[in-house]
Amino acid sequence: MNQDIIADIRKDHVERLLDEGRRVDGRGFDEYRKVSVEVGVNERAEGSALVTLGRTRVMVGVKLAVGMPFPDMPDSGVLTTNAELIPLASPTFERGPPDEDTVELARVVDRAIRESGCIELEKLCIEEGELVWIVFIDLHPLDYDGNLFDACTLGAIAALKNTYMPKLEDGKVDYKTRTEEKLPVRDTPVEVTYCKIGRHILLDPCLEEEEVLDARLTVGYNEKGEIVAMQKGGSGTFTREEIVDIVRKGREKAEFLRQHIPG
Amino acid sequence: MKAGEPEEFIVDGRRLDGRRMDELRPLKIEAGVLKRADGSAYVEWGGNKVLAACYGPKEIHPRHEANPKRAVLRTYYSMAPFSVYERKRPGPDRRSMEISKVTRQALESVVFTHLYPMTAIDVFIEILQAQAGTRCAGITAASVALADAGIPMRDLVPACAAGKVGGHIVLDLFDVEDNYGEADLPVAIVPRTGEICLMQMDGNLTQEEFEQAFELAIKGCMQVYEKQKEALRKAYEKRSEE
Numbered sequence: 001m002n003q004d005i006i007a008d009i010r011k012d013h014v015e016r017l018l019d020e021g022r023r024v025d026g027r028g029f030d031e032y033r034k035v036s037v038e039v040g041v042n043e044r045a046e047g048s049a050l051v052t053l054g055r056t057r058v059m060v061g062v063k064l065a066v067g068m069p070f071p072d073m074p075d076s077g078v079l080t081t082n083a084e085l086i087p088l089a090s091p092t093f094e095r096g097p098p099d100e101d102t103v104e105l106a107r108v109v110d111r112a113i114r115e116s117g118c119i120e121l122e123k124l125c126i127e128e129g130e131l132v133w134i135v136f137i138d139l140h141p142l143d144y145d146g147n148l149f150d151a152c153t154l155g156a157i158a159a160l161k162n163t164y165m166p167k168l169e170d171g172k173v174d175y176k177t178r179t180e181e182k183l184p185v186r187d188t189p190v191e192v193t194y195c196k197i198g199r200h201i202l203l204d205p206c207l208e209e210e211e212v213l214d215a216r217l218t219v220g221y222n223e224k225g226e227i228v229a230m231q232k233g234g235s236g237t238f239t240r241e242e243i244v245d246i247v248r249k250g251r252e253k254a255e256f257l258r259q260h261i262p263g
Numbered sequence: 264m265k266a267g268e269p270e271e272f273i274v275d276g277r278r279l280d281g282r283r284m285d286e287l288r289p290l291k292i293e294a295g296v297l298k299r300a301d302g303s304a305y306v307e308w309g310g311n312k313v314l315a316a317c318y319g320p321k322e323i324h325p326r327h328e329a330n331p332k333r334a335v336l337r338t339y340y341s342m343a344p345f346s347v348y349e350r351k352r353p354g355p356d357r358r359s360m361e362i363s364k365v366t367r368q369a370l371e372s373v374v375f376t377h378l379y380p381m382t383a384i385d386v387f388i389e390i391l392q393a394q395a396g397t398r399c400a401g402i403t404a405a406s407v408a409l410a411d412a413g414i415p416m417r418d419l420v421p422a423c424a425a426g427k428v429g430g431h432i433v434l435d436l437f438d439v440e441d442n443y444g445e446a447d448l449p450v451a452i453v454p455r456t457g458e459i460c461l462m463q464m465d466g467n468l469t470q471e472e473f474e475q476a477f478e479l480a481i482k483g484c485m486q487v488y489e490k491q492k493e494a495l496r497k498a499y500e501k502r503s504e505e
Binding site for chain 1: 357363368371456457458459461463464467468473477481
C-alpha cells in the first residue's frame with residue numbers, strides 16, 4: 001500500500017517537472033543519457049560488450065556452440081537470445097524462473113537482431129541438416145537504471161560485431177583456440193525507446209521515469225533506417241500521431257546510438 | 264527461400280486465400296458462450312478459433328497481489344496442444360508470456376479497475392485452432408468477454424494486424440503470409456478516442472510502408488469493433504428473451 005502511494009506522489013513530481021519543461025535528471029526531452037560501449041570485455045565469451053547508458057549498465061555475452069538446425073531451416077544457423085534479471089542489479093529483481101518482463105526484454109531484443117537479418121545465419125551451416133552454429137546472446141544487466149531495451153540491443157549488436165569464431169575440429173568446438181575469423185554480421189540494428197508520461201513524450205526513460213510512465217514505445221531500425229521491430233508497453237495509450245512521430249524521429253536517434261559501437 | 268514458401272503472394276490482384284489487400288478474413292464473434300464464466304466470448308476469425316472467459320471481480324489469491332487502489336487484471340493467453348500443425352507443448356512458453364503481458368496492458372487501458380480495489384479480474388484466452396493473428400483474435404475476444412461479464416470499461420478493444428507480403432501492404436495476415444511475408448504489425452485500439460493500446464511489429468518496413476500498414480490496421484480494428492458490438496447486442500437480446 002505504501003509503495004502505491006509513493007508511486008503516485010513520484011508521478012505527480014515527475015509530471016509537474018515535465019510541465020515546466022524539465023526532466024528529473026535535467027536532460028532535454030529528446031536527449032539520451034551518456035552512452036558508452038566497450039567490446040571484448042570478457043575473455044571467455046566469443047563476443048562481448050559492456051554498455052553504459054547513464055547509470056544503467058549491461059553486459060552482453062555471445063557464446064557459440066554447434067548443434068542441430070531447425071528442420072525447416074536445415075542450412076541455417078540458429079539464434080537464441082536470453083535475458084537474466086539478476087537480483088544483484090536491482091532490489092526489484094527476484095531470483096527464480098524468468099518472469100514476463102525478462103521474457104519480453106529478451107524477445108524484443110531478439111526481434112531487432114533477428115528481423116534485421118544482421119547475422120548471416122546461412123553462412124553458419126557446417127553440414128546441411130546435421131550440424132550448424134548456434135549463436136547464444138545473453139543479456140546480463142548489472143545495474144538497472146531504466147531503458148534496458150536500448151542498452152541490451154546496443155550491447156547485443158556490439159558484441160556480435162566483435163565475435164570471433166572458435167576453432168572447430170571433427171564437429172567439436174575447441175573453445176580455447178579462437179580463430180581470426182569473425183562471426184559474419186552484415187547490419188547494425190539498434191532500438192530506440194520513447195515513453196509517455198502525462199502528455200509528454202520522452203526519449204530514453206531513466207528508472208524514475210520508467211516507474212511512472214503511462215506508455216512506452218520501442219522501435220528497432222536497421223542501418224538503412226527501415227523499421228525492423230516494434231513493441232509498445234505500459235498500460236496507457238498513444239495517439240496515432242504520437243506513434244508516427246516517434247517512429248520518424250527515432251531514426252536519427254538510432255544513428256546516434258550506432259556511432260557509439262566501436263570498430 | 265524457405266521450404267514451402269509460395270512463389271507469389273498476390274495473383275491477379277488477389278491474395279492466396281482469395282482476399283483483396285484490405286479485406287479481413289471472415290470474422291464471427293459470439294458473446295456469452297460459457298455457462299460457468301462471468302463473461303465469455305467465442306471468436307472465429309478465418310482459421311482461428313478462440314475462446315475467452317472472464318472471472319471476476321473476485322477475491323484475489325495469493326492475497327499479497329492485492330492492490331488497495333484498483334482491481335488486479337490478470338490475463339492468460341494459452342494455446343491448446345492441438346491448435347497448431349506440430350503439437351505445441353502444453354503450458355506457458357516465452358511467446359505466450361509476452362502475449363499475456365501485452366494483452367493485459369492493452370485491456371488495462373480501458374477497464375475501470377479503480378472501481379474494484381483489492382480484487383482480481385482474470386481473463387483466460389484459449390487458442391483452440393490457430394491460423395496466424397491469434398493475439399489479435401484473443402484480445403478481441405477478451406474485451407468482449409469482459410464486457411459480457413459486466414465489467415465497467417470505457418470502450419471495447421478491437422485488434423487487427425496489417426503487414427507486408429510480396430511487396431504489398433495487406434490487412435489481416437493468414438498463416439502462409441505470416442510465415443513467409445516481410446512484416447507483421449498487430450495493433451489494438453480504443454475506438455472511441457482513436458488511442459493505440461497495443462502495437463508490435465516484426466519484419467521490415469520503410470517509414471512510408473509503416474504509415475500505410477498502420478492506417479490499414481486501424482481500419483481493420485474499426486471493422487472488428489462493429490462485430491464486437493453486434494455480438495454483445497445479440498447476447499443481450501437473447502438474454503432479454505429468456
